[in-house]
Amino acid sequence: MNTREIMVLTIICIISGFCLFAVHNLVKERIEKTENTEMIRLLSEIFPSSEFAEENGIYLARSKENGELEGYIAMAEGKGYGGSISLMIGIHKDGTIKKVKILKQGETPGLGARITEENFLAQFEGKSVDEVMLKRDGGTIDAISGATISSRAVVEAVREKMLELAYLWRSAG
Secondary structure (H helix, E strand, O other), X not given: OOHHHHHHHHHHHHHHHHHXXXXXXXXXXXXXXXXXXXXXXXXXXXXXXXXXXXXXXXXXXXXXXXXXXXEEEEEEEEEEOOEEEEEEEEEEOOOOEEEEEEEEOOXXXXXXXXXXXXXXXXXXXXXXXXXXXXXXXXXXXXXXXXXXXXXXXXXXXXXXXXXXXXXXXXXXX
C-alpha cells in the first residue's frame, strides 16, 4: 500500500467517524425524550392523577391538584427461571402496594410468563411487606402452578424493594 492510499483511507475513516458522532448527537435528545415519555406513561398507569419527581432512583407521585404525596414508585429486579425479571412497584404512602407491573421478562410462555397476568399481579394490591410472601411460606400470594420459581422471583423482588424503602413511609407516618 502506498502513502496516497493510506491518506485516502485515513481521511475516509475521519469523515466516517465525524458523521457517526454527528448522527449520534442529533438523535440522542430524541431518544431521551421518547424514553422519558414512555416512563411517564408507565408511572401514570400506577398513579394516574399524579405528577412525578425522581429522587435517588425512586419516583415520588404527587397529586396534580394539591401536590400532596400519594405514594412511591420503584424499579426492582428478580432472577426468574428464564432470566432476569424487571418490574415496577407502586406503593401507597402508608406502605401498602398499589400496583405491580412486569416490565421485562423472559420466562417460559404458558408457564412462567403468566407472571404478567392480571390475576397474579392483583394479589399484591393492598398488601404490606409482611404479607408479600408465597402462601407456602406463610404469606398471601398464590404461586402460579408450574411456575414457582418465576412466582417466587417476583415476590422476592417486591418484598426486598419494599424492605429497602420502608424508611420512606415509616418516617412519614
